[in-house]
Amino acid sequence: MADFAPPDDGRRACNTESNRSGEVAEKRHHHSPKPNGTNRRQRKPDGKRRPHSSQKHFSGRGHAKHGRQAYAALDLGTNNCRLLIARPSGQDFTVIDAFSRVVRLGEGLALSGRLSDEAMDRALGALHVCAEKLRRRNVYLARSVATEACRRAANGERFIERVREETGIVLDIISAQEEARLAVLGCHVLLEQGNSPALIFDIGGGSTELILVGPGEGAVPRILDWQSVPWGVVSLTDTVMREAVQARDEVERLAVYAAMRRTVTESFAPFAERIAKSSREDDIRLLGTSGTVTTLASLHLELPHYDRRAVDGLIVPSSSMRNISTRLSRLSEAERGQVPCIGPDRAELVVAGCAILESILDLWPAHRLGVADRGIREGILRSLMAGDFASVQSAGKT
The missing domain is CATH 3.30.420.40 (ATPase, nucleotide binding domain)
Structure with a gap:
């Protein structure tokens, strides 16, 4: 079981700004x-x-x-x-x-x-x-x-x-462990307030990182356990979804989607068993960072085109994300390409992301999902700035 806390002097933000579809965190990066x-x-x-x-x-x-x-x-x-x-x-x-x-x-x-x-x-x-x-x-x-x-x-x-x-x-x-650490460091400020267990996940192209966190000594949550599996939107598409190209109708597309769900769920099994007790606690929290969750959050908001300001920090009902995932899994690639905020670039890969997301919601049944359009890059920047600032302070004392 991993047990380490990423260095960070950032502060957790409160989710106070709201709109008709969800709450948006105040804390953002200003361009x-x-x-x-x-x-x-x-x-x-x-x-x-x-x-x-x-x-x-x-x-x-x-x-x-x-x-x-x-x-x-x-x-x-x-x-x-x-x-x-x-x-x-x-x-x-x-x-x-x-x-x-x-x-x-x-x-x-x-x-x-x-x-x-x-x-x-x-x-x-x-x-x-x-x-x-x-x-x-x-x-x-x-x-x-x-x-x-x-x-x-x-x-x-x-x-x-x-x-x-x-x-x-x-x-x-x-390493996958460093990737998980940086993801937490980059997006943890968007976690909802609370002392309950939280799961942070990052659906990538070639892997997915799952990180169980709890309260830390400072603003940064403590990483209690984590797992990286070799299934991301590209790797899962290449190994399973390629069959969907030959799928002639909705029934066959759903069968391929079910196969993807089984593949991912099996890979999550050891981690799911370890965190089973925590997942049954009240008011568990969930935060995701990836193109999958930001795209689905855009569809939840019914945006005509992607808007980071509306999505980053949004809190979405998990049931809405499941419904959107199911709807997309029924569509052909051409039909998905016509959906706003997906387009041709994401049309092929988004279904694999949906399968991974639904498997995550199975093992961590939170009622609400936090959405982060930030992650590894922001974690790297925080590490660089905090470390450089500490060096400046140390040099000034000598």
Whole structure:
């Protein structure tokens, strides 16, 4: 049983803002309307490209005044490449630049055990954009991580080296445990208030992390137990849902969906048994961070297009998420592509996410689900800023 608490000095926010469909947490990351600065420092004096390390200070002048430096977090997942650049702002931070692109790095990995050339090329295209943003923003401290696809692929390490050679970005392949820790650190402020047990989950492209948390010594909850399973929206689609391409009608699509549910539920079984007692307590809390939960939350709100401000921090009835999942599982891929907030990009993968979500609701039957459009990147930024600030304070005392 895992037992550790992520370092963080952030504060838990109260869910006080409301609308007709649910409650929205006050605490958000504020996006600067006019990003500042274009100071480029692309190369070393010898003319070689400076590597963007997985955790590296880019200024040679030592620690500058905390709060004025730009920090960056890059998360290369199985499905998406995401970058966040921010400056500290009190107990939170202000986003000054961001980037996200669907790269499908893990496409075909579940069957071949390797990253395909096409997938690596897509990821490298996105990483070149990230490298340019890091240079243009003159980032002071950054961390870049890769998750399940690179952990699992036989050629994952070689791909990491290719990324360093071609973009200057040094990716750190993190463990599933570190991925869970960062997810909690990034989104825990959106947990509903209370002392009851809580489950935080992250449905990724190649894996799903489940984290049982309880009250911690400070604002950050204590991680009591966790599990990572190798089923995310890409890996589950590649191994099970491909059969749905040949499904001729709704009955066959539902049969494929049931097969996905069984696959995921079986993988959750050891964790479900360990947390069974906690799941039966009163007022259990649930918080999810992933494209699946944010997409389904958008459908719950009946939004014409995705709006992070409406979704991040929303509290949704679990029954609504189940109903939406069931409805989507009955549709063909073409029909799902016509649904607002899904579109062609998510049409193929969203059903696998629904199957994972329903399996989570089975093992943790909370009546309400908190929705977070934040996670690993925000956790990385909090870690970088807290650690750098502690170093500045320590240096000032010597």
